[in-house]
Amino acid sequence: MLNNRYRSTPILSLFISLLLSFASAAGLVEDHLVEVQILSVNDFHGSLLPSDTTGGAAYLATYLRQREAENPHTLIVHAGDMVGASPVVSSLLQDEPTIEVLQLIGFDLGVPGNHEFDEGLAELQRLIYGGRHDATSYFAGMGFPLILANAVDKQTGDPILPPYAIRVVAGVPLGFIGVCTLETPSIVMPGGIADLDFIDPVEAIDRWVPELQARGIETIVVLAHEGGLQLKDGTIIGPIADIARAVDDEVDIIISGHTHTYINGTVDGKLIVQAGHHGAAFADIDVVIDKTNGDVVTAQAEIVKVVTTDVEPDRRVAALIARYEETVRSLVDRVIAVAAHDITRAQTRAGESALGNLIADSQRHVAGTQLAFMNPGGIRTDLAAGELTWGEAYAIQPFGNTLITFTLTGDQVRRVLNQQWQQQGDQIAVRFLQISGFGYSWDDTRPIGDKVVDIWLEDGTPMSATARYTAVANEFIATGGNNFTVFTETQDRAVSHLDLDAFVIYVQQLPQPFSAKVVGRIKRLK
Ligand SMILES: [Zn+2]
Incomplete structure (x- = not known):
């Protein structure tokens, strides 16, 4: 959780950031404070190619790499709907191209959104763990895990995917819990998820927080494919705000999705971000953690727009996409x-x-x-x-x-x-x-x-x-x-x-x- 001593006092946090920049310049930050950078994308929907001058996976990759170069203590995560409702270059190949591109960019972790269930649980599991499909051939699977705490097997009540994951950055463990919108059963084909129950995200998160704490984890991030809206005055409303208020206060950060909007603010002391959709933007979250006790000292975010005219496309990602465009050409024809x-x-x-x-x-x-x-x-x-x-x-x-x-x-x-x-x-x-x-x-x-x-x-x-x-x-x-x-x-x-x-x-x-x-x-x- 955010350390209460620092959370609510802007002057003190200003003092701390001043101290940090001074300490960082002096190389002292390593002593007991560490700055972890989390980069996040949501609702990408297989948008491998740019739309006019925004987005495009090769441009997004360049932006993410630039941020990574600024801080080696970086994780790249997503908040769901990365596949599904995709353009032809991805959808015709079962969205395998998008998954390969995410892997090449270096995603560490993600949560399934409702669209990941568009073709049912079996196809989602094939994309995660590998397997054969008539439209493609053998797919090796996703090189990074998807976590989901609130979709459970109807028979056993157990989560159908790992509910959480732990990543250690600069010696500090971070806990991630995944949840997906409760709307999912009403917006995907019922047959594909017949064996699943979607349970309340708050209940699902609160079930796993104590286990993470018992493992000595004080920094907890929720990947939530659930959204809301941020009003002009900064107020965040909708299901994601309700979740932030109701959930265990050990949760520090909520990375949101689903509503294709821009959110960057706090509810009940928890930082909430959402970065538009279609890879036209990403969130850059900077978390300062006290290594001595694992507490979050400050957490703040910037939503960065991906503009194709500002950077060169990443060559390897661009080459991979070009290859898929070639493959799809024969299917389109x-x-x-x-x-x-x-x-x-x-x-x-x-x-x-x-x-x-x-x-x-x-x-x-x-x-x-x-x-x-x-x-x-x-x-x-x-x-x-x-x-x-x-x-x-x-x-x-x-x-x-x-x-x-x-x-x-x-x-x-x-x-x-x-x-x-x-x-x-x-x-x-x-x-x-x-x-x-x-x-x-x-x-x-x-x-x-x-x-x-x-x-x-x-x-x-x-x-x-x-x-x-x-x-x-x-x-x-x-x-x-x-x-x-x-x-x-x-x-x-x-x-x-x-x-x-x-x-x-x-x-x-x-x-x-x-x-x-x-x-x-x-x-x-x-
Ligand atoms: Zn969605």
Whole structure:
């Protein structure tokens, strides 16, 4: 824990930092005070390449090395979601490229975020400990441990990964405990984590603090894939602040993630940091520890932005990424199916498109629901006749949206369809959802909110207003995107496939060459 004698008195800590800089210059700091540097990254999401002039693993590596050169007593850690929802260069190779890059940069430790569970516990364990995957080949595993105290085996109650790790820096032991957001079970595919229980992070941390103390550890750092928000006045709010307040005061530092924001402040005497996302920044935490008793004298942080125009990329990291880009090229170019004719997103006057039908059909097929809804804005380009490559399919749906299944009533279907017409100032915005499993008619002479006339199921029978139907939509509209707020009222929500994966699975199993047409699912009466 932070040593109370020094923690709350700014003048005294100023005195100490003055003393330290003097002592450091005089080489005296080694005597009983040591400065440990912890560099941390969160929510990297496989962002190996820069976005404009920010981020990029090769640039991030240069920054981290520069900081390391300033203080040899350095650890590099992460707070989760380093993989998952990644760009093609990483995602197509099961995120193995990102893990190799993190290893090359020299990460010492990390915690799994919710996205590390995207493909289930078995795949996470393969990435940690090594194993074979059809999409790649043999992977040797992660060269550094992931720790997680609050995901436990349902049967035994034991953590599924080591709950903590100890690292000795400059002769001082530091204890790290990992925890992950309690949201995880609701945002990853349930099947992949069926044997796990996620328990309260506070309970999980407090369970292991005494064991670390019993091992003589006084400096305790929590890697928490859980977030919050820092207000303009510096106040930190949200789950991470609640954790800081509730947890054992032996905890000194909390490295946060998940909310993709910037945090640098204290709650209940504990330093909390979060460094944005996608490798566009990192946190540099400087901890002064008294070697005689292991107590933290001061802990402070700086959030450093990664700007590509300010440094040279690290050559080895850049070379490794270039090699993966080359590997992925052949996967991106691979032919997944053959289209009999052009299939476009051009809508009829009624609002239906052939490509919209194909995509909605793909979602309903993989999710096994009665109905499907697809937002037209999520279809980014047309599908050309002939060989369809994976890269072309990616260009049609590049957002990496997760599909969500749910149930809704016939009345809710009618209300969400009527939300396709929205008054925006003097204008009426019209957005025709692309649909599967049902059809409907509409009349433009009727008022906004009541344009839909008849709704029928695939077999032609009328949809009942009170019956409940299973349906699928991507997370964007399922969470009320494009003002389709009725979707947020739906029930029995569960996570299904990624939209693009669903599309690839579907078109691959169609008779080739495959076809999709406008078939009158949407009928305009007037
Ligand atoms: Zn997250």
